[in-house]
Amino acid sequence: MADGARARRARNASPATSSRHAAGSAFALPAAPVRGGRRGAGPIRRKGPDRRKALEIAVFVTPALVLFFLFVVWPILTAIQLSMYKWKGFGPLTNFVGIDNYTAVLSNPYFIEAVGHNFIVVIMSVVIQLPLGLGIALLLNRKMWGQGLLRTIIFVPYVLAEVIAGVVWAQLLLPKYGMVDALLKSVGLTPPEQGFLGDPSIAMGTVIAVLTWKYLGLAVILFLAGLQGVPDELYEAAQLDGASWWQVQRNITIPLLGPTLRTWAFLSMIGALQLFDMVWILTGGGPANATTTMATFLISQGTKASNFGIAGAASVILFVIALVMAVFYQVFILRRDVQPDNDRKNRKKVKR
């Protein structure tokens, strides 16, 4: 997809930028030795800078790493240790069971079902939120009256605490008496008899709708932030060439937004795999396990059933699934952003 986008960008941007295109390509060359130097291949800055560079890296990264290892990695490792024990929550870890907890989780049909739900959410989040969020971000990027207020409004659901969002939606979606049913009836539609959350066949759809409402603001502000990297001169050039607003968005803005979109999609994917809060509050995984996720599974195994070893194992499995997806994503999609040379060339192609 990204390849396609890039190709399109090169092709479509040409009316506005073709003259600069060539210059851009040629331009990439003189810069190369400088970059080479930084890699340590350059003849002048060599040993001293290398050591200095290492020191700089250490200085920059160490505070974050210390914080991260102390408060994230260590507790996680402790939790992983748990996954190999049978433990009810108190007393020392004595009952080592090896991989029993893992086989128990993987052979649990409810867990497998939960994994399926997670993947539905992963896919639906991107399918729904990407176009919607992008559309709203492009809209809000235009200069219009009340722009700042609109941006804030879009972000309100994200700021609203999950607990309260859950209480509000429970009220709105109440069968028979709730606002949503009232609205549907007023336009002549028949709301589902068991309510939107009470009917196993539509509960998942309802949850996804509420998730979209809650988290769309995140996509929008990320996209808005990314849009600021798109130079205005592009718009001007394109306008001079007579391109419509929509053509400019499609051919210039969206392709240039690529890295931001890919970053968001990555965060959204991981978020969907870890999905817990809103589901737990809205349905607790029900009705009839129609909306369980890996996280609700492991939470109910942990807190509610006191099978802390099982919960630990489920969390490690969740971690591994997320890791595989992350690596896959990294290798096939995000990698494009990590290769600055490619990206830079492309930026310049359009820019100049």
Add this chain to the structure above:
Amino acid sequence: MTRMKRGTAAIALGATVALFAAACAGSGGPTDAGENADADTITWWHNSNTGEGKEYYDKVAADFEAETGVKVELQAMQHEDMLTKLQAALQSGNADEIPDVYMSRGGGELKNEVEAGLVRDLTDAAADEIGKISAYTEQYEVDGKVYALPYTMGVVGFWYNKDLFEQAGITDVTSNPTIEEWYGWVDKLKAAGIEPAAVGAGDKWPAAHYWYYNVIRECPNDTIEAAIESKDYSDPCFVTAGEHLVDIVNHQPFNAGFLATKAQEGPTSASGLLATGKVGMELAGHWEPGVAGGLTEDGKVPSFLSWFAYPTFDGQGGDPTTMMGGGDAWSVSTSAPDAAVDFAKYLLSDEVQVGFAELDMGLPTNPAAADSLSDAALAELLKVRNTSTSVQLYLDTRLGQSVGQPMNDEIALVFAGQKGPQDIVTAVQTAAQSE
């Protein structure tokens, strides 16, 4: 306002969010009691976090300090918050974090705490108090020793709306109906366009109560105890209980959306539906008047609220006067100073229990407080409780969470029409044996 415990409904997310710990820092058990046990200060966690109940417990702590010179540092917490913090504190095994006196719900949970050496044996230290409340201490015993002092014990039955029943032309309400009578009422309510019963199946345990009661109706007490002991649930009475449950569900007495309905938090919960006159009845505990009171304009318990026992079945194997219920008790941690035991005893004294009853904070266990309840419905319920031959603890609490949770999950699936009677028994059996 009642604060009698049942329920894991939560408005607060954190309450139900997971807590996991490995036995960290190399220690799982409590640290040595001696060094942290400041003899002049004890910490006490309770869940009466609002209104008169909170004030009352503040006063109780102050009175104790005035009398003994021991300072009571108390923390009043919202119930689910308290459970969350308690779980973390107990898991940390850190004497500084574990409160000296805290609430226990008994059953499998308490057993685990006892096995981890976290709870004090009160059998001898509080022998007098235990003597007075012996009718209710059974659920707080492990190997014949008492580890917590129950201060409230309630029972579950049907709370119903007298007005709606009347409106549906039901004139024959008895306090001990048979299942046929009950079905008759359901049909009449439906015919009158009233949703017969609310059930918070979204929280699972309110739905599970139906099965527990069927078990109590169909299985003699000894059979239940033997099954728990041997982890063998092959007695056919357990399946029969499930068959009754399927019959009830098939009769469709429940509110719209019951599979997602919460138990008791807020107006959209099952208790809320009953309190606001939207359904005819709900199977619930002694907390019902308290929930309902919070949802009326004047804050009073609605006058239409009344009570009858869970129906009996023709030819049932269980004692018809056995009830299902549960209570709350005070536990003392092993890392606590001796003064904490005195304080727990003080909490069970006639004086404190009478005050507790006067504020309708629960159904007191100390007989001296039996006539002190202010609320008429609760006073009535206390009488019912005192006449029952025995009170069986909620099965999920009784069996402990690692069996109780899969059991409740499976029962909820029966409510959804996806599982059958045998599946419940299988789930219980499997979970019990893998414990």
Add this chain to the structure above:
Amino acid sequence: MSVAPTSDLSIAPHVRRRKSSSDSFRGGSPLIYGIALVVVAVTLGPVIYGVLGGFRTNAQLAATPAGLPSPWVLDNYLGVLANPAFWQYTWNSVAVAMITTAAVVVFGTMAAYPLARYEFKGREALYMVFVLGLLFPAAVAIVPLFILITQNFGLGNTWLGVALPQAAFALPTTVIILRPFLMAIPKELEEAALLDGASRIGFFWRILLPLSGPGMVTVGVLAFVGSWNAYLLPLLLLQGENKTLPLGVADFSSEHSSDTAGVFAFTTLAMIPALIFFLAMQKRIVNGLQGAVKG
């Protein structure tokens, strides 16, 4: 064409020219406003329901869940505002959120810089370490964390004890979001700066930091909101005087009855500081580049 001047110029003029973007691209058609209106209605509808709920009594909420306040009741809001605990909670929430945000932005940006703009062996591996932190369900690690903070660091019931772990858990997202932002800043700028004799640290301070404004503000806002709504860690660590706003919600529910109207009023008011923060920041998200270059 030399590298340095071109790069410099390429930014400056575009910034200046930004103002003169042609009019036809500035929103304003009725259709656009129509769409905006729909989006606003759907987005705000449920929130307004909560806000209005604060003007009703619990009995009203229970009797007609879909209704409007009738009569309007101010008690819930007034009660919250008159409660000194609310202001104490707010102050604690602000403090914890500020510390968290500061730690996230400072440490996160510092970590993202070499990951984005240095080329060294193990760079991707280091990046993956941070990504890994995002992949593990955090709730599972909460009790070990609780023990670590209370026992080993003695930071129980302190702002710092909550803020530092929160910042640590926000680091992966921060690094993931910031890295592409930092990468996107044209290499020519760096090359020019280095040719002009600036050190890489100088480049970081004087050019990169100002230019990555939108990204930094974005991660700052996310960290702030995350801290603002955080529940579990504050619940375990904070007591009494030090409690934050989300913990205050519990004051409205006892074990079995919950004051839903009070909760609506409380949370409506509790949301306001976070929204003000966002309102103040959103201009920077969107104008970060412009503002930074100018000043």
